[in-house]
Amino acid sequence: MKTYLLLISLLAVAVYSCTNKEAIAPDSGPQTGDCDSKQIPAAYVYGIIQSNCTRCHSGATAPAGADFSTLEKFRNFVSGNEATFRLRVISAQADMPPRGALGAGIRDSINCWISKGMPE
Amino acid sequence: MRILPLLFACCSLSMVCRAQDDLSKMFEDSTGHRPVIGTFKSTRIIMGHSNETLKKHELDFRVAHRFGDAGGEFGGGKTAFGLDNSTDIRIAFEYGISDDLMVGISRAKGSGDLSQIFEGLAKYRLLKQTTDNHIPVSVSLFGNVTVSTMTSNDALASASHFDEFTDRMTYVGQVIIARKFADLVSLTLSPTYIHRNRVGYMDMNNMFALGGSGRIKLSKRLAFIAEYYYPFRNQASKDYYKSLGVKFYNPLGAGLEIETGGHVFSVNFTNSTAILENQFIGETKSSWLQGQFRWGFNISRRFSLFGKRDWKK
Numbered sequence: 001m002k003t004y005l006l007l008i009s010l011l012a013v014a015v016y017s018c019t020n021k022e023a024i025a026p027d028s029g030p031q032t033g034d035c036d037s038k039q040i041p042a043a044y045v046y047g048i049i050q051s052n053c054t055r056c057h058s059g060a061t062a063p064a065g066a067d068f069s070t071l072e073k074f075r076n077f078v079s080g081n082e083a084t085f086r087l088r089v090i091s092a093q094a095d096m097p098p099r100g101a102l103g104a105g106i107r108d109s110i111n112c113w114i115s116k117g118m119p120e
Numbered sequence: 121m122r123i124l125p126l127l128f129a130c131c132s133l134s135m136v137c138r139a140q141d142d143l144s145k146m147f148e149d150s151t152g153h154r155p156v157i158g159t160f161k162s163t164r165i166i167m168g169h170s171n172e173t174l175k176k177h178e179l180d181f182r183v184a185h186r187f188g189d190a191g192g193e194f195g196g197g198k199t200a201f202g203l204d205n206s207t208d209i210r211i212a213f214e215y216g217i218s219d220d221l222m223v224g225i226s227r228a229k230g231s232g233d234l235s236q237i238f239e240g241l242a243k244y245r246l247l248k249q250t251t252d253n254h255i256p257v258s259v260s261l262f263g264n265v266t267v268s269t270m271t272s273n274d275a276l277a278s279a280s281h282f283d284e285f286t287d288r289m290t291y292v293g294q295v296i297i298a299r300k301f302a303d304l305v306s307l308t309l310s311p312t313y314i315h316r317n318r319v320g321y322m323d324m325n326n327m328f329a330l331g332g333s334g335r336i337k338l339s340k341r342l343a344f345i346a347e348y349y350y351p352f353r354n355q356a357s358k359d360y361y362k363s364l365g366v367k368f369y370n371p372l373g374a375g376l377e378i379e380t381g382g383h384v385f386s387v388n389f390t391n392s393t394a395i396l397e398n399q400f401i402g403e404t405k406s407s408w409l410q411g412q413f414r415w416g417f418n419i420s421r422r423f424s425l426f427g428k429r430d431w432k433k
Contacts, residue, residue: 019318022318024277086364087366092278
């Protein structure tokens with residue numbers, strides 16, 4: 001009987017703990033003003049990509065066809081797969097690189113660079 | 121005269137055989153309807169629960185493991201077809217409080233929005249199918265609560281950002297309806313409800329799903345098992361995630377169940393990366409057709425506790 005009472009008590013606590021929360025919409029990147037004032041060179045962005053991504057994402061066998069072995073190939077991939085790249089690399093839900101998402105500041109910078117049309 | 125001991129031995133043996141018949145009556149209930157036993161060999165099928173519970177004072181030590189993608193972009197020869205990676209690992213201790221009620225605790229790595237998960241579970245056998253079809257199906261009730269102990273994500277938009285302790289919790293409630301057909305085939309239907317206290321933007325706090333599974337006995341110790349879940353995710357949520365390049369897939373698993381006396385060993389292939397219902401039903405993003413299926417196994421080792429005390433009673 002004690003066991004059943006304990007289980008019912010635990011169930012009551014669990015039900016009492018129920019809430020319904022939803023995360024806010026993912027950040028769409030830096031505000032236009034912030035981004036406009038930033039000068040982010042392609043070399044800086046590609047340096048980050050080389051440090052964190054090209055070990056796997058390089059060559060013909062790159063996962064998902066995401067070959068970042070040159071700046072141009074990286075640009076071409078982002079142009080054709082911008083939503084996917086934003087979600088997986090620079091959004092709050094980023095799951096790439098697999099060992100841990102890039103820092104928030106770096107992600108903001110890449111986001112800004114893409115938003116400005118990936119300038120040199 | 122030498123034949124007398126032989127006759128005596130034969131008579132004794134026949135009495136033993138009759139005693140075995142009497143033993144079978146132990147399984148009859150008070151109304152004379154004999155319950156069907158062994159609808160499934162284990163408390164789990166592949167990913168989800170079967171209708172079975174542990175016997176009273178039985179301890180079940182379970183280990184479940186899911187490897188990485190066998191094929192697709194992250195699989196193939198370079199990862200030994202997924203063996204180099206593990207997507208989820210679960211270790212559990214489950215215990216039979218009575219023949220119809222079991223409880224358990226587990227720790228899972230987690231694969232989805234949350235990780236580092238502790239789980240508490242309970243399962244109760246409500247109805248037992250009888251051999252004379254007086255009760256045509258077995259019905260069990262399953263429920264669990266999980267708590268993620270991962271570090272809270274700084275980003276407010278992340279599903280793993282926790283303002284309060286309760287944000288770390290998820291729940292599953294399930295009704296498992298099972299029937300065994302002619303000793304060879306067992307089928308289940310499992311209406312399931314999942315509640316997650318905190319979810320990502322446009323994800324669902326409350327989700328219903330319908331599970332189905334089957335077991336086909338191939339030999340005394342070997343069976344083919346399969347399992348499928350259909351989560352009812354709303355269209356707005358599907359559309360939003362599709363716009364981000366994310367597609368959800370329905371979990372599907374198939375495998376072999378091997379019983380080796382005290383152990384039940386299940387070798388399986390699934391597209392879901394997670395082990396807990398709280399995650400694999402609503403968060404499976406990998407597809408069989410893209411090679412994103414994985415090898416996995418469930419090992420169960422049962423121990424009878426307090427056995428001598430029960431025997432004396």
